[in-house]
Amino acid sequence: MAILRELGSSLRRVRLNRNQSQQAVADAAGIERATLSQIEHGRPTSLLTFVQLLRTLEQLDALDALVTRAEISPLAIARLAKKQRRNASLSSPTPPPASTEW
Template identity: 85%
Template sequence: MNWYSLSDLAILRELGSSLRQIRLNRNQSQQAVAEAAGIDRATLSQIEHGRPTSLLTFVQLLRTLEQLDLLDTLVTKAEINPLALARLAKKQRRNASPASSTPPPPPPAEW
């Protein structure tokens, strides 16, 4: 699906329709899912029909439907720039300093 060709409201309708299909595939009623998510059944119905909702409500529904793994694609890990990594590698020590030829001084005598 080309998400960029859709309006924001059309995207919400697609997401709502997908949530509805997930719920139906799990053979759960709107009332049961709404109660488990802590929202009103009418709210769930509106979401399934593409009405705007809060991100919190959307996450509550994903959790209730055991679909939080769908969020994996939204989370990106910080990556280090390859040039910065090369600069760091140049700065790392590669050899230890040669050992000193003079022995360390003896510990002070205890009197």
């Protein structure tokens, strides 16, 4: 609950620093003003609502630390490079198609 209170307080500070009312932010986020007030006071909310608020307050990048990006290790890159073809293979010449006309 302490974390929720801290997150709510942080959202409130961001909103006030942007000089926006609860009603304006709630309308932009598509939620009720009472819901925003409860979140700012540390009440539980859905992740979707929290993300909507972050997006509205232009703070969505705060979640970047939680997103992991798939990275290819240097060993995997070396293995892939080793498997790539470097030369064309010799193929036996194909005979021309047999003609039925003389």
